[in-house]
Amino acid sequence: AHTMSDQAETVLFRIARGTGLHGLAGIPPRRGCYVRPCLCLTRADTEAYCAALGQHYVQDETNAEDTYARNRIRHEAVPALQYANPAAERSIARLCRQMRALDDWLNAEAAALLQAAAVPGGYDVAILRRAEGPVLDAALHALVSPVRDAEEKYISLLRFVVLHGEGSVQLTPDVNYRVRNGLLVCHTQEGAKVHPAPPQPxxxxxxxxxxxxxxxxxxxxxxxxxxxxxxxxxxxxxxxxxxxxxxxxxxxxxxxxxxxxxxxxxxxxxxxxxxxxxxxxxxxxxxxxxxxxxxxxxxxxxxxxxxxxxxxxxxxxxxxxxxxxxxxx
CATH class of the missing domain: 3.50.40.10 (Phenylalanyl-trna Synthetase, Chain B, domain 3)
Incomplete structure (x- = not known):
């Protein structure tokens, strides 16, 4: 089960590789049919609880090796942070909760923006342009993520063509977004394609x-x-x-x-x-x-x-x- 310690390692790993607000939200407590009830407990808390119950558990034998980057974060980076603050894992978990709340709000604003901009065939660029920068980026992230990993470079390129009023961004060999005649349109090999609206409260x-x-x-x-x-x-x-x-x-x-x-x-x-x-x-x-x-x-x-x-x-x-x-x- 994922614990608060896994949460801290995940966030540190994402920061090292490069992440944004969504990544800083960490591992969600619930995603679809998956529920993670142990995110409120550290690994030490969980092991102590099992020991008190006399409950055996299984660990991945590779956890002790430093072959993987995540294990090196666990064995070196996290202890270094705990030396500075013994409650480092809890502090990171608190940051994740705050970022998740902010991410949920931003996603709701992005969904409302896309709903307002939706017209037959695509999205009205004039309406998209009026949005605040973070809300526009979140909306573009929602358009890119069903197609591929929503890396920053694709969001930046798509933001540029929206603000510029023309151009296209190739997301995959088969999918690209184009701005033409005031509309942002998704094109595939089969022609223009409609993507679902992002989830919204x-x-x-x-x-x-x-x-x-x-x-x-x-x-x-x-x-x-x-x-x-x-x-x-x-x-x-x-x-x-x-x-x-x-x-x-x-x-x-x-x-x-x-x-x-x-x-x-x-x-x-x-x-x-x-x-x-x-x-x-x-x-x-x-x-x-x-x-x-x-x-x-x-x-x-x-x-x-x-x-x-x-x-x-x-x-x-x-x-x-x-x-x-x-x-x-």
Whole structure:
């Protein structure tokens, strides 16, 4: 299990190789279906706990060797920092938490920027230019990362062509971004390609997403919901108890490990299997919007809210959703 000590080593290694804000956020406590509960404990804490329980554990036999750069950081750099401050690992972990919070905020701003700039065929360069530098860089990072490692040189080149108003950046032999006629467009061997919007924290409101997907989430008082129940009756799967849509809810597209509980079926399916069951074309799946808390999908485009989210007699506010597909890229 990854510990706070692994966190410190990872951040030091990234700093040495060159990293940015995202890298300084360190190893996330949760990513998709992966959960790391031991990040709040140092390696020494974990070993002491196992010893107290008499619990045996396995270590990689190469951990003691200095063949690898990470091991040299563990054996030399970390002890040197602990000589200066015995709580060095905890200090680095605190920095990671602060950077993660800042990174989350910046990613939300970047997602809002891309949403505002999204037009049929690409992104309006004039809107991108008006963004603050760090927000623009975060937005460009979100466009590059699905294609390749978002190295600084690619972000810098893409920022230059956006601010300059023309030019192109070759990300891979098959993918490049071009600025032409005021639009930033992704081109592949198959022609212009649309990438999903980056994940963003969920708030009620209107979202215009890549692929021509429009979603409007609105909060309605339960009394008003009951008065207009005839309007909602045929689309009850598009209504949820606001109190049941809690946690770290993100508006995004599919990720590995996602699962969904179809309303009224009392079962859980991986999103991949559910898409297969519905016959959703492979080409459409990467762009379909959804709401998720971790790997649990709470709302899915075309299918509604998951099992257990529906309003009931204890509901105070109802979350409704209206969708529209324009057919625009």
């Amino acid at each position: 969920f708030e009620p409101g209107e979202y215009r997403l890549p692929g021509g997907y429009f979603v409007k989430f609105q909060v309605v008082k339960y009394e008003n919901f009951l008065k207009n129940q005839s309007i909602f009756k045929k689309d009850l799967n598009c209504c949820a108890d606001c109190a049941k849509i809690q946690g770290n809810v993100i508006l995004r597209t599919r990720q590995a490990g996602d699962f969904y509980r179809p309303a009224g079926r009392h079962l859980r399916k991986t999103l991949k299997k559910y898409y297969n069951e519905l016959g959703v074309p492979q080409a459409e799946r990467p762009l379909l919007p959804l709401l998720a808390d971790g790997s649990e999908v709470l709302w899915l485009w075309g299918c509604g809210f998951a099992e257990g989210c529906a309003p009931d007699e204890y509901t105070h506010e109802v979350l409704t959703v209206r969708t529209e597909k324009t057919g625009e890229a």
